[in-house]
Structure formats: structure tokens, C-alpha cells
Amino acid sequence: MLLIPARNASSWTGPTGNNTYLLTGRVPALVDAGVGNPDHIEEIASALNGAPLATVLITHGHSDHVSGLPALMERWPALTVVRTLDAGPIAAGDRELEPIATPGHSRDHLSFLDEASGDLFCGDLLRANGTIVIPASRGGSLRQYLDSLRRIRHLNPRRLLPGHGPIVDDPPRVIDRYLHHREERERQVIESLRAGATTPAEIVAGVYGRLPPVLVGAAGESVLAHLIKLEEEGRARRVDDRWETVET
Numbered sequence: 197m198l199l200i201p202a203r204n205a206s207s208w209t210g211p212t213g214n215n216t217y218l219l220t221g222r223v224p225a226l227v228d229a230g231v232g233n234p235d236h237i238e239e240i241a242s243a244l245n246g247a248p249l250a251t252v253l254i255t256h257g258h259s260d261h262v263s264g265l266p267a268l269m270e271r272w273p274a275l276t277v278v279r280t281l282d283a284g285p286i287a288a289g290d291r292e293l294e295p296i297a298t299p300g301h302s303r304d305h306l307s308f309l310d311e312a313s314g315d316l317f318c319g320d321l322l323r324a325n326g327t328i329v330i331p332a333s334r335g336g337s338l339r340q341y342l343d344s345l346r347r348i349r350h351l352n353p354r355r356l357l358p359g360h361g362p363i364v365d366d367p368p369r370v371i372d373r374y375l376h377h378r379e380e381r382e383r384q385v386i387e388s389l390r391a392g393a394t395t396p397a398e399i400v401a402g403v404y405g406r407l408p409p410v411l412v413g414a415a416g417e418s419v420l421a422h423l424i425k426l427e428e429e430g431r432a433r434r435v436d437d438r439w440e441t442v443e444t
């Protein structure tokens with residue numbers, strides 16, 4: 197398995213851009229498509245040493261993971277694209293990958309488990325450093341996301357191979373850190389509502405303090421994701437776009 201960076205560096209995607217993973221062997225396969233950077237495609241081709249790329253598996257439809265598909269299909273016209281659960285186990289390299297539904301960061305999010313090695317290709321489910329944005333107004337769901345984290349923890353993978361940042365060698369510790377972080381954030385959101393905040397923007401100001409402007413939007417989405425989860429659980433409600441707790 198080779199980690200081949202997609203070369204779309206940014207403050208969001210990381211210093212070398214998204215991770216894509218190449219599995220060489222009988223059925224050469226790539227996990228995530230990148231963005232079609234020519235250097236990325238050349239690096240894949242040279243690692244394949246003349247063999248055609250057969251399959252690309254997509255973790256989810258955000259542009260940094262899929263927008264490279266047309267360029268890949270132009271280079272390898274017989275390429276098969278897998279982006280739903282329907283396919284069942286997928287031949288990849290000299291092994292099989294099992295697709296697992298892990299929605300939350302997006303509705304369509306999949307992870308791919310290599311049972312033989314215990315590797316889990318986890319897309320944007322988590323990353324070793326920093327946090328994952330739950331874009332509540334664009335298909336994100338915190339409730340689904342937490343279920344997905346628990347599902348993955350239960351599978352007990354040996355390593356996590358995320359779409360951004362380094363490979364994770366101690367999955368339980370990182371997954372627990374994520375679960376704990378969200379519990380803590382939820383507690384802060386509830387406290388903030390009880391203290392009189394009524395909008396995501398007011399809660400962001402109270403919970404996060406001063407944020408660089410570039411992060412304010414993501415923080416607002418994250419707070420909204422928490423509010424919607426609390427609403428789904430009957431613990432908060434919105435009245436004319438103002439939020440309040442439901443005390444029982």
C-alpha cells in the first residue's frame with residue numbers, strides 16, 4: 197500500500213494535500229481520486245509500472261476526494277469507480293476491501309476495511325491532528341457521525357488511513373479523543389444556551405472565544421450540528437430561529 201499525496205495543498209487539506217492510497221497487485225486500486233493534479237497522476241502511473249489502474253474507491257463526494265475522477269478516467273478509460281455500498285467486497289490490489297457506511301461528515305461517506313491486515317481507509321471520518329467539520333447545513337449529521345465513530349471503534353481496526361494527515365497507529369485512543377471532544381462540546385453548547393445564547397453565532401462567540409475569521413464559518417456549522425442533534429434527541433428546540441433548551 198502506497199500513500200500518494202494528491203498535491204492540492206491548502207490550510208484545509210494539509211501541506212501535501214489529500215492522501216490517496218494505491219494498492220498494487222492483481223487489481224490495481226486507488227482509494228480516493230484527488231483533484232486531477234498532473235503530478236499526482238504521474239506518480240500513480242509510475243508506481244503502477246505500466247499496469248492500468250483498474251478501480252478507484254471513493255470515500256465521499258467532497259471535491260477534494262472526487263474531482264480528480266475525470267482526469268483518472270482519461271488516463272485509464274477502463275477504470276471502475278466504486279462509491280456505494282452496493283458493490284459488496286471489492287477486489288483491490290491482492291486483497292478485498294469491505295465498504296462500511298460511515299455517514300456524518302457527509303451523507304454518502306464510506307470507509308473501506310481490509311480485514312486481512314486490519315487497515316481501515318477512513319476518508320474524512322477522522323484525522324490524527326485537528327478535528328473533522330460536520331457541515332450541518334450541507335448534509336452533515338452529528339448524530340450519524342458519532343454512530344459511525346462507535347461502529348468503527350467496534351470493528352477494532354489495527355490502523356486508520358485517513359484522507360488527510362498521518363496514518364493513525366492507535367485507533368482506539370484517537371476515536372475516544374473524538375468522542376470525548378464532542379461530549380465536551382455538547383456540554384458547552386447546552387451551558388451556553390442556559391446562559392442565554394440563542395443563535396449559533398452567539399454560541400460560537402461564547403464557546404470558542406476569538407477565532408480567526410477563516411474558522412468562524414466552520415465553528416458555526418459545528419455548533420449547528422450540535423443543536424440539531426439536541427433537537428433530534430428532544431433536548432433543544434428552535435422557536436423562530438432562536439434556540440433554547442428543553443429541560444426535563
Ligand SMILES: [Zn+2]
Pocket residue numbers: 256258301302320
Ligand atoms: Zn470531506
